[in-house]
Amino acid sequence: MVYIEKRYFHYAGVIEVKCFILTGASQGIGAAIGKKLLADNHHLICVSREKNELLLSLADSEKQRIDYFEFDLKDVEEIDKLMGNIFEKISSDVDGLYLINNAAIHFNQPIEETDPSLIARLMNINLVTPMILTASFIKYSKHLNTEKRILNVSSGSSFNLSSGGSCYSTSKAGLETFTKSIGMEQSDVKIMSVRPNKVDTNMHAATENKKQLKTPEYAADRILTFLLERFEHGKTVKAW
Numbered sequence: 586m587v588y589i590e591k592r593y594f595h596y597a598g599v600i601e602v603k604c605f606i607l608t609g610a611s612q613g614i615g616a617a618i619g620k621k622l623l624a625d626n627h628h629l630i631c632v633s634r635e636k637n638e639l640l641l642s643l644a645d646s647e648k649q650r651i652d653y654f655e656f657d658l659k660d661v662e663e664i665d666k667l668m669g670n671i672f673e674k675i676s677s678d679v680d681g682l683y684l685i686n687n688a689a690i691h692f693n694q695p696i697e698e699t700d701p702s703l704i705a706r707l708m709n710i711n712l713v714t715p716m717i718l719t720a721s722f723i724k725y726s727k728h729l730n731t732e733k734r735i736l737n738v739s740s741g742s743s744f745n746l747s748s749g750g751s752c753y754s755t756s757k758a759g760l761e762t763f764t765k766s767i768g769m770e771q772s773d774v775k776i777m778s779v780r781p782n783k784v785d786t787n788m789h790a791a792t793e794n795k796k797q798l799k800t801p802e803y804a805a806d807r808i809l810t811f812l813l814e815r816f817e818h819g820k821t822v823k824a825w
């Protein structure tokens with residue numbers, strides 16, 4: 586694991602700082618969410634394999650704080666340790682703590698033609714990792730008396746099935762069931778899932794009719810609206 590300490594935001598007196606942990610911040614919807622979250626009195630903690638250099642360069646070091654963990658989220662055995670390291674960066678008087686489980690992978694091929702290691706990799710990144718991140722987030726944030734929310738980025742593919750999409754659909758259906766279960770189990774930490782429709786990212790690189798795709802910025806706006814203004818504990822909703 587490589588940890589990059591890029592920006593420090595020193596503040597005096599009582600300033601309310603919201604902290605956002607965002608997976609998959611290097612590109613696509615996650616990069617757009619990260620950009621929108623770069624705001625005064627926000628502490629952004631990003632996770633992905635590749636650093637988002639643009640995001641890091643945009644942060645105003647006087648007013649914003651961004652920490653970046655270059656980490657491969659397929660490494661499920663290391664996730665709890667990652668979250669422990671992340672929580673070492675979080676101020677004990679944080680005023681609002683948010684986890685956005687956005688990172689995912691996608692492929693389209695018949696199951697019998699899919700390498701077993703690829704099946705396991707997808708299920709780890711898309712489902713097992715968000716489950717462990719959720720468990721660790723709840724565990725490490727117990728002492729923090731603030732609003733704590735987890736938003737899982739799902740997909741309409743959880744119920745809208747397609748030939749070749751069994752792994753992706755299964756992972757997203759699992760994520761939604763997990764959201765509902767944790768919604769029943771937990772009350773201090775709130776959780777929900779949001780399903781974006783088709784967005785112009787790498788996941789739709791092969792799509793010819795780009796007009797039917799929304800921009801990552803649009804998707805990011807919708808996701809953040811649900812996270813900050815229209816949160817529904819235990820629920821899964823369409824982003825638009």
Ligand SMILES: NC(=O)c1ccc[n+]([C@@H]2O[C@H](COP(=O)([O-])OP(=O)(O)OC[C@H]3O[C@@H](n4cnc5c(N)ncnc54)[C@H](OP(=O)(O)O)[C@@H]3O)[C@@H](O)[C@H]2O)c1
Binds near residue numbers: 632633781
């Ligand atoms: N695009 C759509 O139309 C659409 C529709 C519905 C739902 N979604 C959901 O929206 C979310 C974002 O999708 P997107 O379209 O923005 O995808 P994307 O452009 O492919 O970006 C995926 C992000 O996940 C990260 N990621 C992938 N594998 C990783 C790994 N092993 N470890 C750490 N990070 C990893 C990538 O970073 P690195 O490569 O740097 O690691 C990247 O930042 C996903 O949950 C997806 O299922 C997308």
